Amino acid sequence: MIPARILILFGGALLAAAGICAFAVAAPAEPPPLKIDLNAFDASKKLIALPDGESLAYIDMGDPSGRAVVLIHGYTDNARDWVPMLPYLAKGYRLILVDIRGHGQSSKPECCYARLDFAYDIKLLLDALGIGKADIVGHSLGSIIAQTFAEYWPERTAHVVLISSTGGEPPGRPPKAPQFDFAAEIRKLKEPIEADSPFMIAWWDSPTPVDPDFIRRQRKDAAGIPLRVWLAVLDQGLQSNNAYADLQGTLPRLKAPTLLIWGSKDPIMEEDVRQSLRVALPKAEVKIFDGLGHNPFWENPRSVADVINAFLAVPI
Helix, strand or coil, rough: CCCCCCCEEEECHHHHHHHCEECCCCCCCCCCCCCCHHHHHHHHEEECCCCCCCCEEEEEECCCCCCCEEEEECCCCCCHHHHHHCCCCCCCCCEEEECCCCCCCCCCCCCCCHHHHHHHHHHHHHHHHCCCCEEEEECCCCHHHHHHHHCCHHHHEEEEEEECCCCCCCCCCCCCCCCCCCCHHHCCCCCCCCCCCCHHHHHHHHCCCCCCCHHHHHHHHHHHHHHHHHHHHHHHHHHHCHHHHHHHHHHHHCCCCCCCECCCCCCCCCCHHHHHEEEEEECEEEECCCCCCCHHHHHHHHHHHHHHHHHHHCCC
């Protein structure tokens, strides 16, 4: 188990005054170049029918005999989410990249989109692939799915990496306007969804540059997700009643070594919901990247991959 500590990659006098070592990570001035052909990547997906009636699209790459690492994307994204960071992950892993239900090339059922529905799909996929135990990496909604998988199937979980995650908004907090009220904007959407609308551009905005063709493809694919799925995931998976109590109620089950990663300028996962996760997982490592946003592994993929590589390399 990795010792409980917070190593914050963050500059500032306040941290220094608190006695916390601070290391700034320079953000790239230009978009980090993609090292994977997007057309070839998109064409490499396979589709598998699961026993629960759903079909999941996935990519199985890397060393087929290596340790399995499952990468779970966020809300309205797909397996391509991980392309910017893939070249920097350590060699020797078997990487399983999933289109979660409702997204990408996976089936888009009328229901169900609660976090346990998503996590159970991952469990069934690993069963079908003959993978007994895996490291689980998730981003945003994918991080909620990752923590849920680790909570319900701890014997199948090695390490857990939660990027841009949350422990839920603590009850009793005085109301305040979020930096980016994405839920309100999503509820205004009409079909057909316009990939290049101001909302969609803002939805994939980052404080630092990201490859424009990659972002264009992400927006186009998301616009193809039925609006009913956008809303179902929002209502069932992200903003269900008592979301805080739901998340907090099962987090004590998460016993696997865990790494928490955020960008300091994340407008979606603000400090209070980060703190609720840190408090619930006091033994977790925490990395905060100065100047990066909700998608730090797009903005500075090498640095984020270096942190993940070091964490996964520590024996359990």
